[in-house]
Amino acid sequence: MNLIEALDDPNLFAPWFRDATWNAWRAILKGALALPMSVDEIAFFRSVADRAPPTERVQELWIVAGRRGGKDSVASVIASHAAALFRDAGQLRPGERALAMCLATDRDQAKIVLNYCRAYFTDIPLLQGMVERETAFGFELSNKIDIAVSTSNFRAVRGRPVLIAILDEVAFWRDDNSATPDEEVYRAIKPGLATMPGSMIVGISSPYRKTGLLHKKYKDHYGKPGKVLVIQAPTALLNPTIDPEIIAEALAEDPAAARAEWLAEFRDDISAFVSQEAVDACTSPDVLERPRVDGVKYSAFVDPSGGSSDSMTLAIGHSQLSEDKKRSISVLDAVREIRAPFSPDDAVAEFAALLQSYGIRSVRGDRYGAEWVSQAFKKAGIEYRPADLSKSEIYRDLLPRLNSGEVDLLDNRRLAAQLLGLERRTARGGRDSIDHAPGAKDDLANAAAGCLVYLTSARHQPVGASMGTYSRTSERAQTPLQREAATWSVPCTIL
Structure with a gap:
């Protein structure tokens, strides 16, 4: 029994998909499964796929759809039908069980499906009668299939044969330890599908900015023949019961956001702040921290927190001249992150000890709770100076230095992920702002950026005030721009 027959069967899924409001989805599913279609269904399919219906079942189905269009309902019935009808014909080893999985940015989101x-x-x-056992993350069926949810973490999906994988709201996946969790999970899932005939990946999401796996699939496959099918459809087309006034009001209030959420259009007003290539080029591989060197003057920047939700972070660095003595290089020496919940006084004491170990007696930082923060650091023997640049201005000033290779970053996955997760937003008035994406974090990136920018900011102590010597003998402690010389010594600025 194919999926459409199951949707129409009153003894199966028909009670949930009984009326004509689901006809748009029926046409999409018929196309994905290469089932017979009426003339009207073919015309509708072409309008949302910009291609003729496939002649064979697709291996990947990517649906770019507006909110409240029925995405989760359809994803769940695809997974349930595939799981219920599975019969092991030698695909599984003795004792092995296959997965019908739903992956999302967190378990709460995944549990909807x-x-x-x-x-x-x-x-x-x-x-x-098919359910044999409930588990912490789903339930097991009698036909050797587990229906389960998982977070968008590539480590969580490795090693199991996969019958079907639902990538729910994949445009919004976030991971503090990865800049590309969607692509990493996709690569981890693919081998699990290889031994399961009829297996499928279903990526289903409202669109966001023009980066990431969903946009890549859209750019590479929308309107093109092949076994990867991409659908793009606004809410009103998929769910004709939606009140059009809701969409009209959203478009009037915030056109850019509403066009993505309701019209299924990727956003033009949000772009990536910095490229993966730029961050990689500025990162010293395997260098997690640099010890204090005599004769070097260090500076620091702190991003404070009250301890209840956000992390409190610290970055320490120094400025030096490049090998040709023509450019200033801002070097990141150490970063610290204390994740919530924590005692702010204990965090300040820990940071003060690290600052003093680098000979630092004054730290600059975010204006958050300036008076409390200043007093807390003063008690610990450190002067706290609020920054005169906003966070967005700090990121703005960091960008050209990143792109020109004038910073030397530590090999810190969370820092890299947060830098790569930053977004440039253009408001209706034309003004740009740079910040983390909704639901993401940038505490570590903020501290590192502040440290690196203020090391060479023209509004502060200029490079060349006093010179010391800084030597590095390990190639692993060098940026890619400096690896031609395995041993060298350059002047270092004393601020």
Whole structure:
């Protein structure tokens, strides 16, 4: 029994998909599964796929859809149908179980689809007897299939055969330890599909900015023949019951956001702040921290926090001349992050000890809670000076230095991920701002950027005030721009 027959069967999924409002989705699914279509369905399919219907079942289905268009309902029935009808014909080794998985940015999001799936196997008499055991992340079926949810972490999906993988709201996946969690998970899933005939990846999401896996699939496959099908459809087309006034009001209030959320258009007003190539070029591989060197003057920047939600972070660095003595290089020597929850006084004491170990008696930082922060650091023997640049201005000033290779970063995954996750937003008035994406963090990036920018900012102590000597003998402690010489000595600025 194919999926469309199951959707129309009153003993299976018909009670959830009974009326004509689901006809748009039926046409999309028929196209993805290469099932017979009417003339009207073919015309509709072409309008949302910009191509003829596939002649064979696709291996990947990517749906760029507006909010409240029924994405989770459709994702759940695709997964449940595939899981219920699976029969092991030698694909699985003895004792092995395959996965029908739903992945999302967090388990709460993924459980939306899981709960829909559970309802089918709980409420449909024909499927009730298949559930053998409930687990922490889903349930096991009697036909060697586990329906489960997981976070968008590539480590969590390795090693299992995969019957179907639902990548839920994939345009919004975030991971503090990875700049590209969507692409890493996709690569980790692919081998698990290889041994399962009829397996499929279904990426289903509202669109966001023009980067990431969803946009890549859209750019590479939308409107093109092949086994990867990309659909783009606004909310009103997929869900004709939606009140058009809701969409009209959203478009009037924030056109850029509403066009993405309701019209399924990728956003033009949000772009990536810095490229992967630029960050990689400025990173010293395997250098996690640099010890204090005599004769070098260090500076620091702190991003404070009250301890309840955000991390409190610190970055320490110094400025030196490049090998040809023509440029200033801002070098990051140490970073610290204390994640919430924590005691602010204990965090300040820990940071003060590190600052003093580098000979630092004055630290600059974000204006957050300036008076409290100043007093806390003063008690610990450190002067705290609020920054005169906003966070967005600090990022703005860091960008040209990153792109020109005039900074030397530590090999810190969280720092790199946060830098690569920063977004440049253009407001309706034309003014740009730079900040983290919704739901993401940038505490570590903020501290590092502040440290690096203020080391050579023209509004502060200029390079060349006093010179010391800084030597490095390890190639692993060098930026890619400096690896031609394995041993060298250059003047270093004393601020």
